[in-house]
Amino acid sequence: MNKNYNSKDVAKIAGVSQSTVSRVFAGKINVSEKKRKKILAAAEQLDYKPNAHARSLITKKTKMIGMVMRNIHNPFYSAVLEIFHDRLSALGYHLIFINSENDEIQEEEINQLLEYQVKGVIITDALLSSSASQKFKRYGIAVVLFNRYIKDLDSSAVYCDNYMAAKQIATYLVESGHKTFAFISGPSNTSTTIDRLKGFKEVLDERNIKKLTTYSGEYTYESGYKAAQELIAQNTDLDCIFCGNDIIALGAMDGLRVGGISIPEEVSVVGFDNIRMAGWPSFALTTWEQPVEEMIDCAVDLITNEMNDDKAVQQVIMKKGRLVIRNSVKKRS
Amino acid sequence: MNKNYNSKDVAKIAGVSQSTVSRVFAGKINVSEKKRKKILAAAEQLDYKPNAHARSLITKKTKMIGMVMRNIHNPFYSAVLEIFHDRLSALGYHLIFINSENDEIQEEEINQLLEYQVKGVIITDALLSSSASQKFKRYGIAVVLFNRYIKDLDSSAVYCDNYMAAKQIATYLVESGHKTFAFISGPSNTSTTIDRLKGFKEVLDERNIKKLTTYSGEYTYESGYKAAQELIAQNTDLDCIFCGNDIIALGAMDGLRVGGISIPEEVSVVGFDNIRMAGWPSFALTTWEQPVEEMIDCAVDLITNEMNDDKAVQQVIMKKGRLVIRNSVKKRS
DNA sequence: TTTGTTTATGACTACGTAGTCATTTTTTTG
């Protein structure tokens, strides 16, 4: 049943050759207005759609982009997915969604994408081994890392200037009178964590502040919660916490509150990302806003360029962002 | 550059015919162990992967499933996406992700899926016009609605027994002494909203309780927040709110708190879904747990059956769920 | 060994499209 009609069927009805039908649907090339109309009418009648697989096979091109995500639980990334989808689908691309469970994109996941001849892959919040990177390169697949970059690997990347952001946050905390610092980070092997820690530490070092406790965990609520509880247990005279991202910060806030510590009266908390929830009254989290849309537009430009131009050069692009001040930080005398 | 090797190249190196290479990669059929090894070695050497498009073209099958989602912002659905991905990718399927902005899946979105010859489509939190449904049917595409069902449309669907759930919630609220009720719902044209309202109302009617205010909005935090503020402004003697889902409930809680109303002391709040955040101490929301994993397993079974068996019959399956009691409801004397 | 049976293998073709090339039709120009 349900025969799928093809360009030959359309050609027959329209009284033209298959070639002409193809011309109409491939666009551009010259077809007389009269036949074009006939063909479109015939296509309409049969509800004909060009077969994307046949098209990919012959053109060796594809309108599919691999979207590798981790941590889709994190609202930051679900927002990212949504925006990427909207931008790319407007350009006629389709997304193959892959939820990577691992720190590094896996062989198996790469193969899935290779089999579908994707010409571009966007990787968010996950790493790329150099062998994987080479593999993509060998197949001529454009790769853009989002919110991560990898040293010594010439993949394109778009990320936020975590280093400068952390410096500004640290400065803000120091200048608002905080004395004892904690940094609850995500996994310590990611560029985001490293840069944020580096910037934060540097400011404290410059001012000769030694009181910094660092706690490395995951980029999750639970991890933030647990870290906060452990910090409380250590019973230091902590007066502020810088969290590796917002979701950690929310966990930390809840951990502190449950431990009977009030925010910001006793401890200030700063996050990173500016996810929607950070603006909810229950949290009113002061945080760093990543210019998500700008970053995504940029990533989309990079990947489309690399896909359409073999000689396009890899670029690593850094965006700024800004501090969003809410009510989770208190000026201390 | 980057020539993609094909089965002929592999055949040449292994000293066999293309047919035999195909047999190895298509699986099953008889190939002598000796040649199989040679072929696999050659494939390894060239890093050969079968071209999925060519394969789809000849087999008229595809391992792709369309995943149409709306409201990916809602953590409930990002969790759903993650689980669907994990289940389906374990079965060898790949997801084409479509973020629908509309209430009803659009013509354009359907066409995208048709062009890729997907054999199955999962639709979450969106509707299906009957013309769209017929279109899918005509093309022999299996459709499963998730968390929605549509009357008089023979599409398979998996959803939670919203009617019974709402009845139990209402009963729970009544029996814990509440007198004045509000229901903040999502869009009033969805089966979830209708059924939840129906069950809730029915219990109140049975007990001859007239004090029910209903407010229909979107399934978003902002909508819940706004609704709560409006309810406050109406200055009724409200003592509990049943929310259409958790994200509305969180918004409502924040709206109430900002309005100076304490939860659960003055007003009780109940949600629906049991998203992770409902368990966070800041909210501790009493809510209905949808058996998400069970529902997804069920949807996966349905879609794989329908894809692999033309004669598989459409089914609408309802799951139960359970009330999760936390601290957003107070017993009133 | 001979015959019959099973298993392994290769030549060939179809899938539905895009694009090349040759041919026909239309338009332009002198």
Place this chain on the structure above:
DNA sequence: CAAAAAAATGACTACGTAGTCATAAACAAA
């Protein structure tokens, strides 16, 4: 109006795979 140029069109083939069919090899039975 004739000749030249441009545009439109169709026949044909390639893309990389799976599967059909015929043949060859291996094996079993007698």
